[in-house]
Amino acid sequence: MTAATPRRAVLAAALAAATAASVPTAAGADSQPGDGAGTGDERETDAPTVDNRFWYAYSHWRSGEHHGTAAVGGRRPGLLIAAPEGRTDYTDPHTGRTATWEYASWTSPLHRPAVPATELIASWNACTPEGTWIQVELCGDYSDGTTTPWYVMARWASGEADIRRTSVDGQKDGKSTVWTDTLSVDDPAGGLRLTGYRLRLTLHRAPRSGLTPVVWLAGAMASDVPDRFTVPASEPGPARELDVPRYSQEIHAGRYPEYDNGGEAWCSPTSSQMVVEYWGRRPAAEELAWVDPSYQDPQVCHAARRTYDAQYKGCGNWPFNAAYAATYEDLAAVVTRLRSLTDLETLVRAGIPAITSQSFLAGELTGAGYGTAGHLMTVIGFTADGDVVANDPNSASNPAVRRVYARREFENVWLRTKRHNAAGKVVSGSGGVCYLYAPARPAPRQLAALREVGVL
Known part of the structure; x- marks a missing residue:
């Protein structure tokens, strides 16, 4: 279900050890997103990060x-x-x-x-x-x-x-x-x-x-994102939802285990494939000829193969996913960090979905039904109340992929840099990492949105 492997876990442990002396640890593992327990780190900062x-x-x-x-x-x-x-x-x-x-x-x-x-x-x-x-x-x-x-x-x-x-x-x-x-x-x-x-x-x-x-x-x-367990709350913007294809990684469980043990670990390429197809691109039939014809959504298997990192032994290498998306005609792709859900709303209003990286305990993201040390999903919109509409590939079927997650919970698990794992240890969060895929020659409103969020 996750993009995490032992190498990402090693990074989390190393960063935690390097900053342990300066990071409060009084908050328990059951602290809820947004409660600020033991942190005092919700302050806004005008300094660029x-x-x-x-x-x-x-x-x-x-x-x-x-x-x-x-x-x-x-x-x-x-x-x-x-x-x-x-x-x-x-x-x-x-x-x-x-x-x-x-x-x-x-x-x-x-x-x-x-x-x-x-x-x-x-x-x-x-x-x-x-x-x-x-x-x-x-x-x-x-x-x-x-x-x-x-x-x-x-x-x-x-x-x-x-x-x-x-x-x-x-x-x-x-x-x-x-x-x-x-x-x-x-x-x-x-x-x-x-x-x-x-x-x-x-x-x-x-x-x-x-x-x-x-x-x-x-x-x-x-x-240089500040160490923090909780992040400032953002104000909801206008509601919009993009029509992004829905693909489940879980229906591929056990398939092609040579690529990160099969589909149960394919959150990143599955999310990438959703957005590639949102922009109207997909692999040609001859590129999919190697996939067992009995398999549903063979393009997800293709995406996993084309994002696989032989050293990392996984499909969750962030730049490799962006590079895969950009192999399609006239698509551009980058890995970046965003500052807030307001940035995501700016992109969605311009018609640009975003693939976000987050980690959380079971119960920190209501409705997810799982915990993860690292997982990718695609933000496709916002409700009238400002909650996040996401295509979450960790779902039992394609129709079940669309989820609505509480705004405050989602922004916290995505944007924080520090969290407590199930053992109560301090580990790292992604700090707002996301993949952005868009036309290489974006429309004026898309270009304006990308500039507004600091990508161009």
Whole structure:
């Protein structure tokens, strides 16, 4: 039912340990959302907590440092291989296969976020024909004047013919660590922050093939969300509900266990597929030919396969889901954090659903009927009373996917950064993480909404 695996659990434990001295622990595990028990952390703050920087325009791709890459214009500008910088051997740790690849690279200009950050999460949108793949890296500047190493955030291809799509474990420098899809400062309470970063894209292709990946969008979300068990209450806005397809992950339980033990863990790709189809895109029949024809909704199995992270051993890698969505024609996708349910209402009014990440105990989200260490669902609207209408894939059937969750409960389990688990231990919350998928050329009202919530 969840997107959580041992790796996410390790991140939660590490962040909890790093901040334990500064986080109140008097509240019991049965504290209710919004009661503020033992916290006093409901205060509003005017300081920005999230900064997004994405490169996607022709002028963006012409900037930075090119080593064998070039910008291409047209309807959807991007970055491609012009003349390879050299060759390299890569041994895939998941297949043992070693192959030689031509490569070229692009390094972004230094971006100094408005938010000195405790976390960075990269996003990219790319086309990788068979015989090509990309590597995405981040290098950050610390507030103490030092820099991180170049951290590999992904080795990625849309398919599996050449490499296994993967995050990279074990990357750290004593000040920060890469936890699957997130670059995190190890001791946020100590005051160290990431004050700038560069993104590097390395594009690979089979030698002498003349092929090239094309990257349409790349960048990162920097954030410093305050530690809090409860969040300020927002005022309800206008009611609206979007007509988003409903897919249950649970009807796929036991199917294709090689992808994160089957459908019971497919909340993230199931949510992604709902929104991909909301925008009128879906896989072609030939792409689904591998799925058992007796299975309902084979496109959900396809989404799980195309989001699977061979290192994480799951389908819940946040940027991998966004990258999957952007493989569909003229769709763009990013991972970000939002500030409030008001931001979600702004997007829904413009016709943009959002996939949110949250964790909660059974009973903290009335009507859910389960507890989770990490789960994705799709916010599709709001009722007249301001309650959240969500397509929750942890449902017994497709018709049962539509749920209405109490506004105050939902905003708390989604936006908080700290919570108590069933054992009473302090663990982390997502702090408002969401996936946003929208047309690469959004309509004016969609563009205005994306700007209003800080994505563009």
